[in-house]
Amino acid sequence: MTQDVYDVIIIGGGPAGLGAALYASRDRYKTLILEKYFPGGQIMTTDRIENYPGFESIDGASLIMKMQNQVETFGTEIKTSAEVTGLKKLDSGLIQVVCDEDAYVTRAVILSPGSSYRKLGAPGEEEFRSAGAGVSYCGTCDAPFFRDKEVVSIGGGNTAVEETLHLAKYASKVTMLHRREEFRAARVLVEELEAKAQAPDSNLVIRYNSVCTAIEGDGKCQSAKVKNVKTGTVEDVPCDGVFIFVGTVPNTDFLKDSVELTEAGFIKCDTARLRTSMPGVFVAGDCRTGADMQLITAVADGVSAAMALKEYYRDPNWWTAKEVEDMQPSGF
Numbered sequence: 001m002t003q004d005v006y007d008v009i010i011i012g013g014g015p016a017g018l019g020a021a022l023y024a025s026r027d028r029y030k031t032l033i034l035e036k037y038f039p040g041g042q043i044m045t046t047d048r049i050e051n052y053p054g055f056e057s058i059d060g061a062s063l064i065m066k067m068q069n070q071v072e073t074f075g076t077e078i079k080t081s082a083e084v085t086g087l088k089k090l091d092s093g094l095i096q097v098v099c100d101e102d103a104y105v106t107r108a109v110i111l112s113p114g115s116s117y118r119k120l121g122a123p124g125e126e127e128f129r130s131a132g133a134g135v136s137y138c139g140t141c142d143a144p145f146f147r148d149k150e151v152v153s154i155g156g157g158n159t160a161v162e163e164t165l166h167l168a169k170y171a172s173k174v175t176m177l178h179r180r181e182e183f184r185a186a187r188v189l190v191e192e193l194e195a196k197a198q199a200p201d202s203n204l205v206i207r208y209n210s211v212c213t214a215i216e217g218d219g220k221c222q223s224a225k226v227k228n229v230k231t232g233t234v235e236d237v238p239c240d241g242v243f244i245f246v247g248t249v250p251n252t253d254f255l256k257d258s259v260e261l262t263e264a265g266f267i268k269c270d271t272a273r274l275r276t277s278m279p280g281v282f283v284a285g286d287c288r289t290g291a292d293m294q295l296i297t298a299v300a301d302g303v304s305a306a307m308a309l310k311e312y313y314r315d316p317n318w319w320t321a322k323e324v325e326d327m328q329p330s331g332f
Helices: 015-026 041-045 060-073 139-146 158-167 187-198 295-314 316-320
Strands: 005-011 031-034 077-079 084-089 095-099 103-111 115-117 150-154 173-177 204-207 210-216 223-228 234-238 241-244 248-250 281-283
Touching (some): 005 015, 015 060, 015 295, 031 103, 041 115, 060 077, 139 158, 150 158, 150 210, 158 173, 173 210, 295 316
Parallel strands (some): 005 103, 031 077, 150 173, 150 241, 173 204
Antiparallel strands (some): 084 095, 115 248, 210 223, 223 234
């Protein structure tokens, strides 16, 4: 076992983890990031980012490289190919973070393993998986790249409806596919969607009982094969992009015996201070309940968790204290 005791171990080196590391290491806390693969997470597959302050346009890999260099400048240690398999609270009050081949001891943990987009599994999905090639999982991120183009959106939940309405602000035509006859999204959102689709000269078409069976094109997306699940009819729908909104899967299997999770696997937390069910273990980013699933909010979560560390270090009883309704900002 590694003998060093870290002030904080951050599990996951995506935007949330790097945001946490920046603030923790600048506070002179001994900080370690354990990353299963390599820093970056989902954002590494993004060709162009235009909604992160300070950058008119930057690709995901370049942004992560800048963030990684910055945290390492302040002393953050990063271990890659370090898959965490569990957490254990020690009698001393410290936390043991267990990996396949090693274990580390720390005063506190910030969980930021992120989540993965749920895939359709349709042929062509992986081939065209980038906004530049045509497949995207985030309308908020990529809709502007499809201005005046035709796109297909897939899904039936709240996120699918909200993102499809956002797409309709940019695309010349949006064809929304839903495998059922009724949406499972909130009624108020469905009513807004249906009103948009029924408006004169609407650029939004809803196709019920329909699924995408393949995404096709030559070098980039050019059409989607759409099957009616009732009639079995299959047709090609010309499009420049396919947006897939069928949910996300949190990367939290290793935490089932450590912290409280929802049925879907998201980490339950106090959203004000990002405390989990295990004292000393915070959470940040897309893996938690209530996350906005955006790059900038993931980074902000990491910052908030790192700043909350100080409250916990000053008084361990703070963990179980209720929030004060008139709490003032903590300052700079």
